[in-house]
Amino acid sequence: MSGVRFLLDGGVVEIAQVDPTATLLDHLRYRLGRTGTKEGCAEGDCGACTVLVGELDGDAIAWRALNSCILFLPMLHGKALLTVESLGKEDALTPLQACMAANGSSQCGFCTPGFVMSLHGRCIGARGHDLPVADIVAGNLCRCTGYGPILEAAESVPTLPQDDAGTVAALRGIASDQTVAGGDGARRWFIPRTATALADLLAAHPDARLVAGATDVGLWVTKGLQTLETLIFIGDIAELQAIAEGPEGLTVGAGVRYADAHAAFARLHPDMGELVRRIGGLQVRNAATVGGNIANGSPIGDGPPALIALGASLTLRSAMGRRTIALEDYFLAYGQQDRRPFEFVESVHIPRPAATDIILIGKLSRRFDSDISAVCGAIRLGMEGERIVEARVAFGGMAATPSRALACEGALTGQSLTQATIADAVAALGEDYDPLSDVRGSAAYRIEAAASLLWRLWHRESGAPASLLALEAEHG
Amino acid sequence: MAERDPGLLACTKPSNPHDSAALHVSGLARYADDLPEPAAMLHLAFGQSKEAHARITAIDLAAVRAAPGVVAVYTAADISGANDVSPVAGDDRLLADGEVICVGQPIFLVAATSQRAARQAARLGEIAYEPLPAHLTIADARAAASLIEPTQRMARGDAAAALAQAPHRLTGGFDMGGQDHFYLEGQVAIATPGEDGQMHVLSSTQHPSEVQHLVAHMLCRRSADVTVEVRRMGGAFGGKETQAALFAAAAALVADKTGRPAKFRCDRDDDMVMTGKRHDFRVDYETGFDAQGRVLALKLRLASRCGATVDLSPAINDRAMFHADNCYHLPAIEIISERLKTHTVSATAFRGFGGPQGMLAIERIMDDVAAHLGIDPIDVRIANLYGPGRDVTPYDMQLTDNIAPQLIARLRADARYDARRQAIAAFNARNPVLKKGIALTPVKFGISFTTTHLNQAGALVHVYADGSIQINHGGTEMGQGLYIKVAQVVADVFAVPVGQVRITATRTDKVPNTSATAASSGADLNGMAAYNAAMTIRDRLTAFAARSFGCGEKAVRFSDGAVQIGTEWMGFGDLCRKAHMGRISLSSTGYYATPDIAYDRAAHKGRPFYYFAYGAAVAEVAIDTLTGEHRVLAVDILHDVGKSLNPVIDIGQIEGGFLQGQGWLTTEELVWDDKGRLLTHSPATYKIPTASDRPRHLSIQLWDGENVQPTINRSKAVGEPPFMLAISVFSALHQAIAAVAPDKRALPPLDAPATPERILRAIADHRAA
The missing domain is CATH 3.90.1170.50 (Aldehyde oxidase/xanthine dehydrogenase, a/b hammerhead)
Structure with missing residues (x-):
């Protein structure tokens, strides 16, 4: 047994006995007295608790903006941490802070440290921060300012040279390539470093809860007030974080964070990149993994419908070996997946679409950014000339699991892409789905919204402008 | 240095940053939960x-x-x-x-x-x-006659008779949601x-x-x-x-x-x-108008869901009635206001305090009249504006500060409303999927607590012998910049840099019997109270200086951190030390009560407001007619804050208020189930605007004018009025939806908030109408 060690402003913080689900936010605020980091929601949706977490990446540090409210302390083991207190003090502000202080970027000020940290990440070249400023702060809510001054401040400040040499050396000093374990009484946690070690741990602890980014499990703790007994954190297994990109397709390790997969997904198809851009805010994409998004079996899960439409397969692994299944077959029923207790999701493989494929991926939600879909859908049409020779259509939010629209696919296959074909495909959706009415939309709306994606595809292929966001960009 | 007339404080105000800005950005500003916890907590x-x-x-x-x-x-x-x-x-x-x-x-x-x-x-x-x-909805409560107080009526003229005689008539209604x-x-x-x-x-x-x-x-x-x-x-x-x-x-x-x-x-x-939220409302109306769209008669029914207890619902619903005229002269009008008691969390104050709901109702009616006549809504709005000879509100208050006509005209020109409306019509004609809409809506918002006795404030100013100043008042700081505005007032009185003024926490043991910091009144009331406190001390210092140096009081001038006494100059701190040695009290309270307001609530007649703040916005939106999604593309705002006490703070209030209003009318949907349980109780399901929801083009200009009333610096309140500028977004969404069937003489039946689902439904209903 050992404790958690991490770097904070150059010093090593050691915590001997660690509750496996103690959050970094609570530790900062109520143990370390670092109260600049705020709790706005305790579920990763408002960004008031944003910190920057760095980990070794070769000879450099990869910094990531993360929500500390749903970051369990063991996940910080072997990492470096920057909080708002690590930056400029009142009389020696960073250029970003000084600009924000002068231009009205804060009113009540409660969300401000979170914005400062998200945007400081941009200044120091943190991972995933090569985005428009509005995207970087999509996971930071401000209720006072209307955001204008914040965006303006971010655009106006220079990058900050970040000397991470000392951090690299210090992190190497506390790094270990062995499984780390710890606990607090009967409650235990493990951080394996290899997939083999993970398989062995799971064989020994089949009831253990696997945690990748904790963007879902975190809420079981902060909102569900659950007490989880044994946790295995899989965020430090390098093998699971590999992305293999080739002409035949993309193989994404289960531990790859959405932010890290964003570019590769976008190269698969632009709609896929846009979909990833709208999964959570940056802090969520910096934590949430492609594998976790699949493994937790959400009926909405923004990733799976698109991956199913693209023909993805899933590889599960255990101490006994591997098996590979079609992704759609993984989702058995609501809350039930085809994963045995000792298995873990190892990777997902997505074949590269043909250049002639017609693809449309769409997410419909009340708010464009950082919202959960009412309906999320994807359509891939394999074409031979004018004829649709293969159709894969999948939706989330329409049934108890992400699933294919087989009747709809049937209506499309073998036809040419005409208004009549789309009308038939839309009519077939009623055979495929009998959605629920809930807080995100009524059943009738869901059917109509799903149909709208098919119509959007048709309008797009017939050349009519159909993208609100493209229209918006004209006003930029 | 401040003049004796507090309306004539220094002419141009520097935009001092929020007093806590440096603390905010460095994480050092302490909120209640940030204080160290005693072990026994x-x-x-x-x-x-x-x-x-x-x-x-x-x-x-x-x-x-x-x-x-x-x-x-x-x-x-x-x-x-x-x-x-x-x-x-x-x-x-x-x-x-x-x-x-x-x-x-x-x-x-x-x-x-x-x-x-x-x-x-x-x-x-x-x-x-x-x-x-359990009565959970407005309809449930209405059926059970469940009310928190008797239904109120505000009326002028004979609305029924005027309706009967009007050349055109229409009826309509819609629902608007609450807001967390x-x-x-x-x-x-x-x-x-x-x-x-x-x-x-x-x-x-x-x-x-x-x-x-x-x-x-x-x-x-x-x-x-x-x-x-x-x-x-x-x-x-x-x-x-x-x-x-x-x-x-x-x-x-x-x-x-x-x-x-x-x-x-x-x-x-x-x-x-x-905790309570903004009231959701059901609005029903019947209006009669002429061919130009001038409203001759209006019967308006405003029903709100007040929740389980009274809270502030009577005053909130009163304010909805007060703002159901907005900028328009409605000669024959009857407003019926039902305050329904339901078994849901008690609805409460929220920026605008009923004003947004009343104003949204009349703006909807303007759009409805325009759609009915097939004319540009801006022409209907202008035809109905208050003006000379038509300048008395339904509650019998005479308007003396109406700048809406000029303000609207300027914004219409600056924002190129007419050219853009034409361009949008052309865009809509050639685009089957995406449709745009544009709208200009004005705001007139009454300033004062309508519960008259609340319009009072106290302040406590200490000047220390080293010339440093401590200010305390009854207003609270929630991010709106009240503290820095009041500190500026005090600094101006003594002609010292604002940094010389230490702002202190609001405490009931320093200033007693305070009103809530609400009704946009914080700076008006507390700024004036602090001004009075500071002037009391300055008068003592002036008298002492004149006495000590044997000159007249008129020869004592406070300027640039110093004091001129006859031909002598002395640092402000030096004078304070001398005054202390001379046994002069350097501490004073100050008090202010808004003059000239009185309201007879039983009759709903009187002058509830000291003055009005005005503004207008042009919003351009686009919708996707397949999915019901929308974007707010461009917004131009012209807003009246009188002579600004602090332009950066005021513009911040305008922008923040606008976007909060946009959220109310678009993404922020509260959903209850049939057991009365709120389903949208976290940011996962309740969606306030994010940075990308801010319109890409957002221009905010301040109206160049001053308050006709002698308020502090001749400024105007700014907290709430800009919230209602976002009605322009809702109105523009109607125009975009209407574009799916441009020849129909009807307004699309859109409820608020305009979620994709509601927009889609309104499109279908409008096509079917």
């Missing part, structure tokens, strides 16, 4: 009602008491004094007593050694209920027991005096025994005007019972379930 959570309306037949708290970390558990029976946390009516229980009247209502209170322990234990309570009939405040800092209070029965409460509240009084009554103490303090809130927007009292009272109860400091920091989901 107890943490609190409520056991909440799962029923909307029920008699409590049994409470079993054995498991709660036995849970790890639990120190004490209290029910209504443990409250020795008044079990009341209401602002006016005495009907908000701290802990339910025999009956629950909404889901989430507190039934018992857990004190534990950690927040998690308290929350976990609170879920273990076993409550047995005998369900009673979503202040980023949730409700929080810390109570610390003092010696001899005293209690100190640090509360995130807009109304420290009310918290003080309620805590005192609850504990059977006098007001003088309880001190309430607030340095800053992490946002409030009206949500901490009355709602903070519940948490402060709970903390005080535990602190009093246990003798230990107690903190109630409410979880976000609990906060959204348990």
Whole structure:
């Protein structure tokens, strides 16, 4: 047994006995007295608790903006941490802070440290921060300012040279390539470093809860007030974080964070990149993994419908070996997946679409950014000339699991892409789905919204402008 | 240096940053939960009602008491004094007593050694209920004639007769949703027991005096025994005007019972379930008008869901009536205002305080009239504006400061409204999927508490012998920049840099009997009170200087941190030290009460407002007619803050208010189920605008004018009015939807908020109409 060690402003913080689900936010605020980091929601949706977490990446540090409210302390083991207190003090502000202080970027000020940290990440070249400023702060809510001054401040400040040499050396000093374990009484946690070690741990602890980014499990703790007994954190297994990109397709390790997969997904198809851009805010994409998004079996899960439409397969692994299944077959029923207790999701493989494929991926939600879909859908049409020779259509939010629209696919296959074909495909959706009415939309709306994606595809292929966001960009 | 007329303070104000800006960006600004916790601190959570309306037949708290970390558990029976946390009516229980009247209502209170322990234990309570009939919606309550107060009527002329004679008539109606405040800092209070029965409460509240009084009554103490303090809130927007009292009272109860400091920091989901929101309204109207769209008669019915208790609903609904004219002269009008009592959390104050709902109603009517006649809505709006000879409101107040016509004309030109409307028509004609809309809507917002006695404020200014100045007043800082505005006023009086003024936390032991910081009145009232306090001291210093140097008082001038006395110059600090040695008091209170206002609520006639603030916005939107999604593409705002006390702060209020209003009317949907449970109780499901929802083009200009009333610096209030500029977005969405069937002489039936689902439904209904 050992404790958690991490770097904070150059010093090593050691915590001997660690509750496996103690959050970094609570530790900062109520143990370390670092109260600049705020709790706005305790579920990763408002960004008031944003910190920057760095980990070794070769000879450099990869910094990531993360929500500390749903970051369990063991996940910080072997990492470096920057909080708002690590930056400029009142009389020696960073250029970003000084600009924000002068231009009205804060009113009540409660969300401000979170914005400062998200945007400081941009200044120091943190991972995933090569985005428009509005995207970087999509996971930071401000209720006072209307955001204008914040965006303006971010655009106006220079990058900050970040000397991470000392951090690299210090992190190497506390790094270990062995499984780390710890606990607090009967409650235990493990951080394996290899997939083999993970398989062995799971064989020994089949009831253990696997945690990748904790963007879902975190809420079981902060909102569900659950007490989880044994946790295995899989965020430090390098093998699971590999992305293999080739002409035949993309193989994404289960531990790859959405932010890290964003570019590769976008190269698969632009709609896929846009979909990833709208999964959570940056802090969520910096934590949430492609594998976790699949493994937790959400009926909405923004990733799976698109991956199913693209023909993805899933590889599960255990101490006994591997098996590979079609992704759609993984989702058995609501809350039930085809994963045995000792298995873990190892990777997902997505074949590269043909250049002639017609693809449309769409997410419909009340708010464009950082919202959960009412309906999320994807359509891939394999074409031979004018004829649709293969159709894969999948939706989330329409049934108890992400699933294919087989009747709809049937209506499309073998036809040419005409208004009549789309009308038939839309009519077939009623055979495929009998959605629920809930807080995100009524059943009738869901059917109509799903149909709208098919119509959007048709309008797009017939050349009519159909993208609100493209229209918006004209006003930029 | 300030003139004797407070309307003539220094002409151009520098935009001093928010006084805490450097603290905000460095994480050093302390909010209530940021103070170090004493080891003995107890943490609190409520056991909440799962029923909307029920008699409590049994409470079993054995498991709660036995849970790890639990120190004490209290029910209504443990409250020795008044079990009341209401602002006016005495009907908000701290802990339910025999009956629950909404889901989430507190039934018992857990004190534990950690927040998690308290929350976990609170879920273990076993409550047995005998369900009673519950009215959850406006329709339910109306059917049951369930009201929080009698239906109110504001009228002028004979609306029915004028309707009958009008050349054109139409009827219509729509629903608008409520809104959660979503202040980023949730409700929080810390109570610390003092010696001899005293209690100190640090509360995130807009109304420290009310918290003080309620805590005192609850504990059977006098007001003088309880001190309430607030340095800053992490946002409030009206949500901490009355709602903070519940948490402060709970903390005080535990602190009093246990003798230990107690903190109630409410979880976000609990906060959204348990605290009040903006009122949702049902609007129905019948209007008669001429061929130009000039309204000749209007019968307007405003029905609001007030929730389970009275709270501030009477005044909020009054304000909805007061703003149902907006900028328009409505010669024959009858407004019926129903205040419905439902078994849902009591609706409360929220930026605009009913004004947005009343104003949205009349703007909808303007759009409806325009659609009916097939003319540009801007022409209908202009035809109906108040003007010479048509300048008396339905409540008989004469307008003396109407700038709406000029302001609208300027914005119409600056924003190129007419050219853009033409371009949009062309765009819509060639685009089958995407449709655009544009609208210009004005705002006229009445400034003053309509409950007249609330329009008063006090301040306390100390000048120390070194020339440093401390300012305290009854207003609270929730991010709106009140503290820096008032500090500027005081600095101007003494002609010293604003940095010489130390701003201190609002405390009931410094300035007593304060009104809530609300109704946009913070700077008007407290700025003037602070001005009066500072002037009292300056007059003493002037008299002392004149006496000491043997010159006339007119020869004493305060300028640039120094004082000219006859031909001599002296530093301000030097004069203060001399004055202290000369036994001159350098401390003073100041007081201000808004003049000239009076209102007869029984008749709904009088002058409830000291003045009006004006503004207008042009919004251009686009919708996707397949999915119902929309984007707000461009917004141009021209807004009147009088002579600004601080332009950067004022523009910040305008932009923030606008986007909050846009959220109310677009993405922020509150959803309740058929048991009265709120389903949208976290940011996962309740969506306030993000940075990308801000229009890509957002221009904000300040109207170049001054308040006709002698307010501080001739400025105008700015907190609430800009919220209603966002009505332009809702109006533009109607125009975009109408473009799917441009020849129809009808307004698309869109309810608020305009979610994709509602827009899609409105498109279908409009096509079918």
